[in-house]
Amino acid sequence: MTEVVEAQRIDHTDHEAAANDRVMFGFWVYLMTDLLMFAVLFAVYAVLHGNTAGGPSGSALFSQPQALAETLLLLTSSFTCGIGMIAARKGNKSQVLAWFGLTFLLGLAFLGLEIKEFAEFIHEGHTLSSSAFLSSFFTLVGTHGIHITSGLLWMGITLGFIIKRGLNQPLVRKLALLSLFWHFLDIVWIFIFSIVYLMAFV
Amino acid sequence: MSKRVSSFDHHKQHPTAVPYVTGFALSLLFTAIPYYLVSHKVVSGTTLVTTILGFALLQMLVQIFFFLHLGRGPKPLYNVAFFASTVGIILVVVGGSMFIMKHLHYNMSPRDATTKLAQDEGIDQVGGAKTGACSNIGINHRVVIKDGKVSMPHTEAHLCDTMTFINEDASVRKISFGTYPNHDAYGGEIELSVRKDHPKTLTLNQMGINLLFHDHLDPAVTGSFTVK
Numbered sequence: 001m002t003e004v005v006e007a008q009r010i011d012h013t014d015h016e017a018a019a020n021d022r023v024m025f026g027f028w029v030y031l032m033t034d035l036l037m038f039a040v041l042f043a044v045y046a047v048l049h050g051n052t053a054g055g056p057s058g059s060a061l062f063s064q065p066q067a068l069a070e071t072l073l074l075l076t077s078s079f080t081c082g083i084g085m086i087a088a089r090k091g092n093k094s095q096v097l098a099w100f101g102l103t104f105l106l107g108l109a110f111l112g113l114e115i116k117e118f119a120e121f122i123h124e125g126h127t128l129s130s131s132a133f134l135s136s137f138f139t140l141v142g143t144h145g146i147h148i149t150s151g152l153l154w155m156g157i158t159l160g161f162i163i164k165r166g167l168n169q170p171l172v173r174k175l176a177l178l179s180l181f182w183h184f185l186d187i188v189w190i191f192i193f194s195i196v197y198l199m200a201f202v
Numbered sequence: 203m204s205k206r207v208s209s210f211d212h213h214k215q216h217p218t219a220v221p222y223v224t225g226f227a228l229s230l231l232f233t234a235i236p237y238y239l240v241s242h243k244v245v246s247g248t249t250l251v252t253t254i255l256g257f258a259l260l261q262m263l264v265q266i267f268f269f270l271h272l273g274r275g276p277k278p279l280y281n282v283a284f285f286a287s288t289v290g291i292i293l294v295v296v297g298g299s300m301f302i303m304k305h306l307h308y309n310m311s312p313r314d315a316t317t318k319l320a321q322d323e324g325i326d327q328v329g330g331a332k333t334g335a336c337s338n339i340g341i342n343h344r345v346v347i348k349d350g351k352v353s354m355p356h357t358e359a360h361l362c363d364t365m366t367f368i369n370e371d372a373s374v375r376k377i378s379f380g381t382y383p384n385h386d387a388y389g390g391e392i393e394l395s396v397r398k399d400h401p402k403t404l405t406l407n408q409m410g411i412n413l414l415f416h417d418h419l420d421p422a423v424t425g426s427f428t429v430k
Contacts, residue, residue, distance in 0.1 A: 028281045032288040039292040043299035064241055071233055079226040082269050083219055183269040187262050193233075194258035198240045202250045 020173060027177050031184050034147075038188050041143060042195065045136040049200075053131035058200025061121060067197035070113050071189065077106035078186040085179045093167040100159055100175070103182070107152050114145050137196065144192060147185050154178055225268025232261040336362035336407050343427075344368060347375055347396075350423055357427040359406050365427065366403045369396040375417045377402070382421035388413065 049058065084099030118138070121127070128138045158174050165171070236257040239245055245253065266272045266285075273282050340363035346353035348370040357365060369375045377394040380386030385393065394402045406429045417423035 025281055029284060032284055035288055036291060036295070039295050043296040046296065046300050047303040064237070068233070068237055072230075075226070075229050075233065078229075078265070078269060079222055082222040082225075086219055086222070180270065183265055186269075187265045190233075190258055190261045190265070194236065194254050194261075198236055198254050199251060201240050202246065202254070 016169070020176075023173065024176070024180070027180060031180065034184070035188070038140075038143070038191075041136070041140040042191065045140050045196065048132040048136040049196075051132035053133075055131045055134070056126060057133065058137070058196070061126065062197050062200050063117075064197070064201065066113060066117060067193055070110055071193045073106050073110040073113070074186050074189050077103045077110070078183050080106065081179045081182045085175060088167065088172050088175045091167055091172075093162065096162060096167060096175070097159060100155060104152060104155050104159070107148055107155070107182075111145065111148050111152065114141070114148075118142070118145075141192060141196065144185065144188055147181075147188075151178070151181055151185060154181070221268045221271075225264050228264045228268070229261055232257045232264065336405055338362060339364060339405065342366055342403070345425060346370060347417070347423055350420060352423060352425040355425050356412075357425070359427060359429050361406060361409055361429055363406045363429070364403050365406055366401050367394060367396045368401040369398055372398060373419070375423065376419050377415055378418045379413065379415050381414055382416045382418065382424070385418070388415075393418065 080099050081103045084096055084103060087095035087099055118141075121134075126134055128135055155178060158171065158178060161174075162171055236254045239250060239253060272285060273279060340360050343354070343357045343359055343363060343365045345357065345365060346368045350371065359365065367375070367377050375394075375396040377396055378385050378392070379388040389405060389407045391404060394404065396402045406427070409429050411428050411430075412426050413429065414424065414426050416425075
């Protein structure tokens with residue numbers, strides 16, 4: 001009986017907090033499984049990166065300044081996304097739009113650089129089917145690029161809703177999930193930058 | 203009844219940009235250092251690989267603590283436990299794949315197999331590269347191993363001479379090249395398994411001064427040879 005009374009006394013914010021925790025944990029589980037998929041792609045790359053089938057190796061293909069530029073864009077976008085999240089928790093709609101808008105543009109610039117890089121490789125005749133090295137490279141980096149693309153779509157749609165409906169609680173929750181996703185993609189990129197791009201020049 | 207604070211809402215009380223600014227500054231630093239080391243070739247080899255991986259891990263920790271705020275949610279920390287187990291699985295998958303494939307490569311190195319086959323068939327050139335196959339075999343040099351001692355600690359030979367390893371001990375000798383525990387290849391051979399009454403002959407088809415061989419099972423059994 002006391003338990004029932006206790007349960008009835010749990011107020012609305014407690015219910016909401018518990019619901020938010022469940023959603024966050026569910027999304028975290030998704031991120032971890034996604035991380036496992038990336039780990040497998042990294043393992044494939046680590047094993048196959050030397051098998052160039054007589055074609056160019058990473059050090060001949062990759063551009064160090066371009067990889068650095070992509071990294072800085074994504075790191076900065078991860079930062080602006082975090083600042084945007086603070087604004088969201090304060091309920092400041094215009095700041096949310098500004099910071100997440102900036103995050104969106106940085107992400108878009110990152111994606112543009114990556115597409116440019118891929119286009120150059122393919123134009124020079126180095127495609128997905130040229131060698132085991134390039135197959136694993138395009139699969140690993142391309143999978144990250146697809147994640148960035150879906151993150152940008154998600155961000156665009158959420159920002160559209162915020163403009164239209166204002167900054168309500170469900171939208172703040174969506175932004176929180178989105179920022180988790182964005183920081184996660186940043187972590188994956190750090191390993192791509194280190195293992196794929198930097199280590200090619202060792 | 204104390205109010206629960208959601209992991210999602212834990213910033214509600216004191217939303218501050220400080221951890222983000224700190225995290226951002228650290229992540230820029232941890233990007234700049236390995237980039238500088240690589241682009242200016244300050245260090246190289248294993249040191250560089252370890253350094254790059256080290257900074258990648260630091261970078262990951264920065265993202266996790268300053269941006270994801272992992273570990274600051276409500277207790278018990280199921281998300282931290284889940285993350286830790288994921289890292290464990292990743293180590294097994296990535297480390298295991300690399301370990302297995304390295305050994306597979308080592309035992310089935312395609313280049314050595316091709317070279318070996320070409321040498322056995324007397325083909326002196328494959329794809330423009332010399333295989334070291336000899337058309338005129340020179341004199342034979344005998345290396346006898348008895349009671350764990352090598353009869354000829356150093357052999358002076360000419361290109362295309364042969365060298366025969368004779369083992370008079372009961373235990374099998376795994377003759378490998380280079381210093382122990384290396385497994386360098388010589389003439390397409392990585393390891394010669396020499397048993398009693400079963401000598402193995404090697405064609406000295408690569409020039410070199412003071413090349414080393416050793417018994418991989420007994421590193422005390424070692425010797426050198428020069429091929430001119």
